[in-house]
Amino acid sequence: MSSLDDWRRPGPTPRQRRIDLVIGLVVVAAALLYVMLARSVGQFVWGVERSAFEHLGFAFAITFPLIWRRSHPDVVLLVTAVVFIVGQVREAQEIQFASGAIFAAIYAEGAWGRDHARARWLRIGVIGAMFGWLAVAWLISVDGIPEDAFADGTGELPPLLSALVSQVLMNVVVFGFSYFFGEIAWLAARREAVLVDQTEQLRLARATAEEQAVVTERLRIARELHDVVAHHVSVMGIQAAAARRAMDRNTETARDSLTAVEESARTAVDELQRMLGALRTADEPVTAPSPGVERVEELLDRVRDAGLTPHFAVYGTAAEVPASTSQTAYRIVQEAVTNALKHAGASTVDVRIRYLARELEIDVADDGRGAVRTTGGMGLIGMRERVALLGGTVEAANRTGDTGGFRVRSRLPLAVPKQRESTEEKVAS
Incomplete structure (x- = not known):
């Protein structure tokens, strides 16, 4: 993982997809219900009468894509942004759930976008488009504002400017939070992936070290066995040959040679038992030190x-x-x-x-x-x-x-x- 933008977050698990489906359908149902309630009490936000089909259609179109917000965040963000702006142009957009949908789509793009650099520019582009539409909407509607619209205002600032600044600040805060928390979620996922990767690397390194330790120990044992067995067996062979040659001529020399064979054999066995005893268990102490x-x-x-x-x-x-x-x-x-x-x-x-x-x-x-x-x-x-x-x-x-x-x-x-x-x-x- 050479840089932040090189890492691509894996898609949601099957369980997360099922959760997204359930939550998405609940949000769609809640948005449709809210539109019907608003129409029934005559409090639709734009004050323009549109058909129930159009109102419900826009509510459905902006919330239904959230089902795929984690599996296809790029597409969901673009679709949600287009539906949001078109709905406002038509003055048929329910603003509460529509705003929540666009904020959720921006967050999901930041948290789950596969290509983080592209996700960053998509979010910046969509947020810029939203502020662009806000500016256009104000320019279109400013001439239609009644003269007594701010008659009850008691502040020290011009009412129209105050209304514009308050809306801009509110959108900056909300969009900023959506962008920021999406970024935090992506960084947290990446840190977790890095920890998992490092854990796996440590596991592999430990396994390699253990294998190397086994090889090193085998080489050490091979050296010890060679040194002990080769020396004593060589001495035994020479002494046995000397005993055979002296058997008929000099009984005392033959006896001495056989005694040396016996001592060499005993020494070899003792050293082999010492090494094999040390191999049986790491906790078992070596009873005799290696000769120095x-x-x-x-x-x-x-x-x-x-x-x-x-x-x-x-x-x-x-x-x-x-x-x-x-x-x-x-x-x-x-x-x-x-x-x-x-x-x-x-x-x-x-x-x-x-x-x-x-x-x-x-x-x-x-x-x-x-x-x-x-x-x-x-x-x-x-x-x-x-x-x-x-x-x-x-x-x-x-x-x-x-x-x-x-x-x-x-x-x-x-x-x-x-x-x-x-x-x-x-x-x-």
Whole structure:
């Protein structure tokens, strides 16, 4: 709705049309009855005797169109105005109901006109025509006014001028009210339409936001499931293979490998239960927090049992890390180490965590086959999504030099911007 004149008011409802029919017929009957009463007592306003058919015909013609005043306001206004002026020219117009009909038609045009600009000019034109006819009528009748017509006047102004001014003022007030209240009714209808439209837009926006929230939550769950299941299953597979190879040669080594498989399986199940428990209901508290950067060393202890030699170091002064940043750092290390176990055939992995002035840097490098991971998989995609949510950066590429291998380096802001606070809470959950 770009402007007031662009909006077109819908037509009346079937119920409103039925109401208009009933009211219109009642007004027609009342106008015809009033004409008969006026004729019976000899008080017809013009003082000119016309046939009953003509008197009743004009009363009917000016009130009957009001039945369609809301469905066809333009036509009703024009017909009513023409009948009104013709009836006065013929001096056969009953003035009370005729005046009420023209005022009702002007109001209806303002309130129900489909094209508001056209309705405005139609009303101005009809009102101008009415004042034009008033001027013509005065010019025609002024010479026929008896000399003693104002003999009883006691005012300070000329009687003829006073009569003219009073009629003009009365018509200005009545026509003005008809125009004004029609305009008010149209504006009220438009405001209601705007509110309905805005309500619908808010409903659609809310539905879209809810759908987006569902999609976002599904992506978050997918990342969590991938990180948890992929890592622990990879460790279990490697430990199971080691146990199989050592079964006949070294029973103690096989036992240790199977113990590591058991622990990895238990950890994976615990984390899956935590996530699924959080999904069952929003009101159910999460019983265990997601692991953070403080548990990276525990993670590396588990991969050591799988045959991968880890090197771990922390640089800088440890600072307070937001929960989402801490969890993302852990997941980056977990994904990088999992890839080294699954895809690279690496023997060592070097994990470095640096606390910088404004950022937390995570650097994970291995000596395996790097090329197989440069295209990126679901794990790398999820890693980038996590980092992007926090406004950080991540690089994942083959290492240069003689050592070869693959490197993942990420920088996460230690202070989460205000506009990302809601995102942080979602990630932390």
